[in-house]
Amino acid sequence: EVQLLESGGALVQPGGSLRLSCAASGLTLSRSDMAWVRQAPGKGLEWVSLIRTSGDETHYADSVKGRFTISRDTAKNTLSLQMNGLKAEDTAVYYCAKDRGGGYYDFDQWGQGTLVTVSS
């Protein structure tokens, strides 16, 4: 059974940094494209970032480009999201999600999410 478990969410001040992690079991992360998707309180879903299996190709939403960095640790089988320059509008539950692998992008496995709150 595939399980994704996010961690690292916290209360952080505007301008601060945070690193989220997503640990996988039953799945080798390096064999799948992986993404972060967020959901602000009471709002809809917003795709944040994706890393391809190669690890060399990454994509970001304009709202986080230049501030967030997605990466993968093959040895630890974890996905990470380094978030710098945090803003109030980054407040959300952050989900890691596995791409289904069908050639284009949709997500068939999700973690339970971790809450990031940006506030002074």
Place this chain on the structure above:
Amino acid sequence: EIVLTQSPVTLSLSPGERATLSCRASQSVSSYLAWYQQKPGQAPRLLIYDASNRAAGIPPRFSGSGSGTDFTLTISSLEPEDFVLYYCQQGRSWPLTFGGGTKVEI
């Protein structure tokens, strides 16, 4: 950026009725559209991929159709657990985008 517009925002129906949810794209996404269900406090669950293919374990009362810019998610006969939120998502081009969601309520 491809904008996905879901309608209606809220759909009020009764158990046993048929639900028809719409997702319209601002430009063609071919058939690269997915539908997700989200229950309160839970992560989204993939229902439909490539516009019309049910994901593993999804009951046959859920079906998807459409291509290009107009897509439909149909729930043939609503069960009590189906009264939750639904989102569409396009996987055709960057940035990946989601629709604003449709809430199916009793």
